[in-house]
Amino acid sequence: MIRLATEADLASVAALEVELFGADAWDAAALHAELVGPGRRFVVAAEDEVSGYGVSRSIGDVVDLQRIGVAPHHRRAGVATALLEDLLAHPGDADRMMLEVSAANHPAIGFYRHHGFSRIDVRPRYYRDGSDALVLGRVLGTADQASARMER
Ligand SMILES: CC(C)(COP(=O)(O)OP(=O)(O)OC[C@H]1O[C@@H](n2cnc3c(N)ncnc32)[C@H](O)[C@@H]1OP(=O)(O)O)[C@@H](O)C(=O)NCCC(=O)NCCS
Numbered sequence: 383m384i385r386l387a388t389e390a391d392l393a394s395v396a397a398l399e400v401e402l403f404g405a406d407a408w409d410a411a412a413l414h415a416e417l418v419g420p421g422r423r424f425v426v427a428a429e430d431e432v433s434g435y436g437v438s439r440s441i442g443d444v445v446d447l448q449r450i451g452v453a454p455h456h457r458r459a460g461v462a463t464a465l466l467e468d469l470l471a472h473p474g475d476a477d478r479m480m481l482e483v484s485a486a487n488h489p490a491i492g493f494y495r496h497h498g499f500s501r502i503d504v505r506p507r508y509y510r511d512g513s514d515a516l517v518l519g520r521v522l523g524t525a526d527q528a529s530a531r532m533e534r
Contacts, residue, residue, distance in 0.1 A: 394432035436465035440474030
């Protein structure tokens with residue numbers, strides 16, 4: 383089930399942040415800021431436990447995908463897809479979604495390509511480990527519509 387995150391979810395999400403993002407993890411204060419900040423949508427996938435979470439931020443005609451993460455033992459089961467679909471369905475006034483991902487993060491790039499994102503730009507040596515950042519984007523609507531429109 384995908385639902386809006388609450389304060390009570392933040393400890394679980396903070397633990398996932400450390401597991402998934404290590405030194406770049408958001409701490410409790412940063413997560414709280416995402417929960418209450420303007421333009422944010424913070425959702426979790428939760429049954430007995432929180433298996434994944436996603437955060438977007440709408441600013442004018444762009445909605446940024448700030449974070450999406452799924453616990454390793456829940457992957458390849460459509461959890462991130464369900465989270466992304468919720469965020470895509472609640473874009474505020476935006477008509478496209480943008481994100482940054484490390485060029486070394488092959489699982490995430492596979493996931494974003496599957497959902498119709500295309501490369502907009504590259505930021506060389508953007509991350510701590512020296513990897514480039516890829517800026518990906520897609521228009522809203524279905525992934526097929528997004529790919530078709532980006533290719534025009
Ligand atoms: C990227 C991530 C969110 C995907 O989560 P997930 O729940 O496993 O994704 P889904 O099950 O919804 O995958 C949907 C499709 O995306 C693609 N995909 C997902 N993981 C992939 C991988 N490791 N390699 C290639 N393609 C992948 C596939 O096409 C997949 O469909 P399929 O399983 O039928 O082949 C997850 O691997 C993760 O949490 N990674 C660590 C955190 C991270 O890097 N987040 C993104 C940067 S902020």
